[in-house]
Amino acid sequence: MRLHVADHPLVAHKLTVLRDVRTQSPTFRLLVDELVTLLAYEATRDVRTETIEIETPVARTTGTHLADPRPLVVPILRAGLGMLEGMTRLLPTAEVGFLGLQRDEETLQAITYANRLPEDLSGRQCFVLDPMLATGGTLVASIDYLFERGARDVTAICLLAAPEGLEVVEDHVGERADVTVVVAAVDERLNEKAYIVPGLGDAGDRLYGLV
Ligand SMILES: O=P(O)(O)OC[C@H]1O[C@H](OP(=O)(O)OP(=O)(O)O)[C@H](O)[C@@H]1O
Numbered sequence: 001m002r003l004h005v006a007d008h009p010l011v012a013h014k015l016t017v018l019r020d021v022r023t024q025s026p027t028f029r030l031l032v033d034e035l036v037t038l039l040a041y042e043a044t045r046d047v048r049t050e051t052i053e054i055e056t057p058v059a060r061t062t063g064t065h066l067a068d069p070r071p072l073v074v075p076i077l078r079a080g081l082g083m084l085e086g087m088t089r090l091l092p093t094a095e096v097g098f099l100g101l102q103r104d105e106e107t108l109q110a111i112t113y114a115n116r117l118p119e120d121l122s123g124r125q126c127f128v129l130d131p132m133l134a135t136g137g138t139l140v141a142s143i144d145y146l147f148e149r150g151a152r153d154v155t156a157i158c159l160l161a162a163p164e165g166l167e168v169v170e171d172h173v174g175e176r177a178d179v180t181v182v183v184a185a186v187d188e189r190l191n192e193k194a195y196i197v198p199g200l201g202d203a204g205d206r207l208y209g210l211v
Pocket residue numbers: 076077078079080101102103104108110130131132133134135136137138139165194202203204205
């Protein structure tokens with residue numbers, strides 16, 4: 001597994017406002033959207049391209065465009081949905097699949113309640129969107145769904161990760177495949193309820209309200 005931690009003053013600034021308990025949903029949503037676009041720039045550094053010939057008004061030249069098959073973007077419901085627009089703004093031709101997973105707050109197991117992915121993902125670059133990587137259970141389950149369908153190139157874009165969760169993902173994927181995690185920051189630890197510390201609280205609740 002490869003880990004990339006964004007190191008940019010704009011990311012650090014936006015993340016600080018996002019963490020602040022006084023930041024209300026409308027601003028929180030806007031910041032998540034902006035942060036994803038900044039992270040997506042880094043996460044798509046190895047997106048597959050091919051060389052094409054084009055004609056400018058002045059001359060023929062060679063250029064670059066995204067190769068087929070199109071990348072697949074997979075937001076993990078609920079909170080990952082807040083990252084979708086920021087991602088597709090940068091990758092407008094991407095397809096979008098959906099996974100709905102909710103962490104049981106007692107057992108901390110990720111429970112799947114929605115799965116709408118293309119049948120065959122062989123040869124597809126997949127981008128998983130989820131703001132929080134806490135125990136790592138949700139991301140491991142999401143990666144497994146993609147691998148079961150043949151994906152071998154998965155990049156997860158998260159806003160915050162806990163060291164404990166990163167270790168779990170690393171142990172799970174090992175050398176098995178090309179898995180990259182791009183994060184805005186790696187925080188200190190998990191607390192006794194498996195919330196990221198200092199974190200930003202429950203990302204889904206802060207985006208969409210308590211359910
Ligand atoms: O790494 P883990 O310990 O598995 O926790 C991370 C998961 O927890 C949150 O989702 P949650 O279960 O709160 O669902 P929600 O997005 O509907 O709020 C978050 O968005 C991740 O999906």
